[in-house]
Amino acid sequence: MKKLIALAFVFILLACTTDGSTNVYICISNASEVYHLDKNCRGLKRCTHEVKIVTKNEAIRTYGRRICGYED
Numbered sequence: 001m002k003k004l005i006a007l008a009f010v011f012i013l014l015a016c017t018t019d020g021s022t023n024v025y026i027c028i029s030n031a032s033e034v035y036h037l038d039k040n041c042r043g044l045k046r047c048t049h050e051v052k053i054v055t056k057n058e059a060i061r062t063y064g065r066r067i068c069g070y071e072d
Helices: 002-017 056-061
Strands: 023-027 034-036 051-055
16 A cells, blocks of 8 residues: 555656646747757757747747757
């Protein structure tokens, strides 16, 4: 029973940390197609335009972005 409770706790914790309200970073460029979880991502470092902080949902729905390939 303790294992079941611990597993449920981990599941709830993961669900809470991966919601769409998480802030992400996007490069405001016509060629940019991805969002980044870390402001120090090596993909984001190549951005020569403005870097904007938005929610994950906004990055996907408003800007049409997908997660960066360098992210884990």
